[in-house]
Amino acid sequence: MIGKYTEALLMENQETFLVPADNVATVLYSHPLEHALLVLSKVGYAKIPVLDSEDHLVGLISLANIVDKMMGLTGFDMNQIEGLTVADVMEVNVPTIQNKDDLEDILHLLVQGSFLPVVNEDNVFEGIITRKEILKAVNHLVHELEKRYTVSTKGIIKEKLIS
Amino acid sequence: MIGKYTEALLMENQETFLVPADNVATVLYSHPLEHALLVLSKVGYAKIPVLDSEDHLVGLISLANIVDKMMGLTGFDMNQIEGLTVADVMEVNVPTIQNKDDLEDILHLLVQGSFLPVVNEDNVFEGIITRKEILKAVNHLVHELEKRYTVSTKGIIKEKLIS
Numbered sequence: 001m002i003g004k005y006t007e008a009l010l011m012e013n014q015e016t017f018l019v020p021a022d023n024v025a026t027v028l029y030s031h032p033l034e035h036a037l038l039v040l041s042k043v044g045y046a047k048i049p050v051l052d053s054e055d056h057l058v059g060l061i062s063l064a065n066i067v068d069k070m071m072g073l074t075g076f077d078m079n080q081i082e083g084l085t086v087a088d089v090m091e092v093n094v095p096t097i098q099n100k101d102d103l104e105d106i107l108h109l110l111v112q113g114s115f116l117p118v119v120n121e122d123n124v125f126e127g128i129i130t131r132k133e134i135l136k137a138v139n140h141l142v143h144e145l146e147k148r149y150t151v152s153t154k155g156i157i158k159e160k161l162i163s
Numbered sequence: 164m165i166g167k168y169t170e171a172l173l174m175e176n177q178e179t180f181l182v183p184a185d186n187v188a189t190v191l192y193s194h195p196l197e198h199a200l201l202v203l204s205k206v207g208y209a210k211i212p213v214l215d216s217e218d219h220l221v222g223l224i225s226l227a228n229i230v231d232k233m234m235g236l237t238g239f240d241m242n243q244i245e246g247l248t249v250a251d252v253m254e255v256n257v258p259t260i261q262n263k264d265d266l267e268d269i270l271h272l273l274v275q276g277s278f279l280p281v282v283n284e285d286n287v288f289e290g291i292i293t294r295k296e297i298l299k300a301v302n303h304l305v306h307e308l309e310k311r312y313t314v315s316t317k318g319i320i321k322e323k324l325i326s
Contacts, residue, residue: 002305006309034238038234041234044227047209064226076197078239078241108302111299131294131298132294134298135294135297136274139271141305142169142270146165146168149314151314152315
């Protein structure tokens with residue numbers, strides 16, 4: 001469990017945690033792989049969410065996923081990915097989160113992935129929570145905590161209060 | 164300034180902060196771009212350090228840097244990068260850190276980049292500090308702090324101690 005003062009300080013930046021869906025580059029699972037390559041090379045993210053036509057999250061696709069597929073017998077070759085779609089190389093069964101207030105889960109899941117897709121109860125994509133935004137909140141936490149609060153070894157404070 | 168209790172708890176995981184140079188995939192600035200593409204597609208990192216032949220850090224190269232260069236007039240084309248080396252597309256003037264104990268700097272610089280190259284005073288590459296490892300330490304911090312210490316609003320504790 002995260003302590004209440006610690007959590008409150010982290011959550012002071014909460015409104016910036018979610019990068020809303022409208023601001024996140026995504027591709028459709030039915031898109032040609034070359035289109036995904038174009039999007040990924042432009043957006044500056046190494047990996048982006050894959051949606052279906054009704055905005056459900058169906059996977060993630062990375063530049064590495066695509067480049068890997070371009071490898072032929074004699075080196076990289078664009079012909080290797082001709083005719084392939086995003087669905088052919090995307091990663092599926094990716095961790096997601098529904099409750100964007102569950103700091104405990106967010107912090108754990110972000111150890112594994114550099115961002116965490118947020119979905120609603122119908123798996124409709126709502127946005128992402130990134131390590132970058134969480135690290136901003138962590139900077140706030142570590143700089144503010146002992147400015148605002150007195151932190152003391154549990155035994156010591158007790159003794160002082162009793163004596 | 165980071166408070167002393169906060170810093171001490173974060174630093175309990177310090178020995179895992181640095182991924183040593185031997186465990187980090189790198190390329191030479193003189194390598195053909197196609198070689199860097201191969202390394203990047205295999206290692207699972209979107210961006211890796213670029214060294215010279217004496218292990219000095221000279222830049223970073225990402226899959227996006229290379230794929231971007233593959234874009235020709237009529238789409239992606241491997242011929243576009245023929246004859247190019249890593250030096251032709253790498254990012255230079257990247258932030259580095261010399262003192263891997265400077266938590267304040269580490270936490271700030273990791274907001275901008277997903278990892279931070281560590282170099283010695285001669286700019287020889289020593290390894291990287293990743294957001295992933297720092298987030299493990301943050302998980303430790305937020306779960307332990309209020310278990311081990313009493314956190315109290317500054318005014319309140321003072322009052323109690325005086326009365």
